Amino acid sequence: MAVQPIRLFGDPVLRRPAVEVVDFDKELRRLVEDLTDTMLAAPGAGLAAPQIGVGLRVFTWNVDGQVGHLVNPTLTLSGDTQDGPEGCLSIPGLTIDCLRARSVVAHGFDMHGEPVVIQGDDYLARAIQHETDHLDGVLFVDRLDAEARKTAMKAIREAEWFGLDGAPRTPTIKLSPHSTGGKAI
Numbered sequence: 001m002a003v004q005p006i007r008l009f010g011d012p013v014l015r016r017p018a019v020e021v022v023d024f025d026k027e028l029r030r031l032v033e034d035l036t037d038t039m040l041a042a043p044g045a046g047l048a049a050p051q052i053g054v055g056l057r058v059f060t061w062n063v064d065g066q067v068g069h070l071v072n073p074t075l076t077l078s079g080d081t082q083d084g085p086e087g088c089l090s091i092p093g094l095t096i097d098c099l100r101a102r103s104v105v106a107h108g109f110d111m112h113g114e115p116v117v118i119q120g121d122d123y124l125a126r127a128i129q130h131e132t133d134h135l136d137g138v139l140f141v142d143r144l145d146a147e148a149r150k151t152a153m154k155a156i157r158e159a160e161w162f163g164l165d166g167a168p169r170t171p172t173i174k175l176s177p178h179s180t181g182g183k184a185i
Contacts, residue, residue: 003041004034004052009091009139009156013050018057018135021071024113028058032069032111035060040067044089046127048134051090059131063124070118073108073132077101082122086130086140094155096148098140100126 007013021028031054039047039060048059060069078101086098104125106118120128130140141152156162 002034002037004038006038006042006047006051006089007053008161009088009141010162011053011090013053013055014090014134014139015137016050016055017137018048018050018055020057021109024071024109024111028056028071029111031056031058032060035069036067039089042089045123046131047089048131050134050137057135059135061124061127061131063120063127066124068118069111070106070108070116070128070131071111073106073128073135075129075132076105076107077129078103078125082126084126086126088130088140090134091139091141091152091156092161093159094141094152096141096144096152098126098143098148100129100143104128106132 031049034052035047035049035058038052039062043062045063046059046061049056057072058069059073060067080102081099082102083097083099085095086100087095102125103121104119106120106128108116108118110116118124118128133140133143141149141156144152
């Protein structure tokens, strides 16, 4: 159990599709604990294994005080949509409206290999879709329309944490006791 460094935009691991988990063992349980600890420390509403450099199909979430995880998710999305603010721990400081399905049913497994079904609406649905995208090598900025994506990419290039050579630098994140407690997904 440990807080791990979060990989930032530009790191190639964020663009590689993750592989399915086949061993539901002690190492997987440790990964889920590390993801949870890292997500809560950030703080974030979700964190996928590739964001800490592990190419496995696992993510955690923390929405409305409910903390959970899902292994090898498959999603069924509703036809109705929501457009709302979205951020990402791998793209610090950027929040922009992103179109997502309003509801989701996610099938997968817990860290012990037991089948799990998660039904989520609104913010939980957004978090599940966002984290599953990470497992497919997709970032939320890829889902933006052309104008919003252009704005997002400009903000990323100008961000203090983004290196001049196009490679991410490790940001220094200071948590204030007066923080609003806002969470990126």
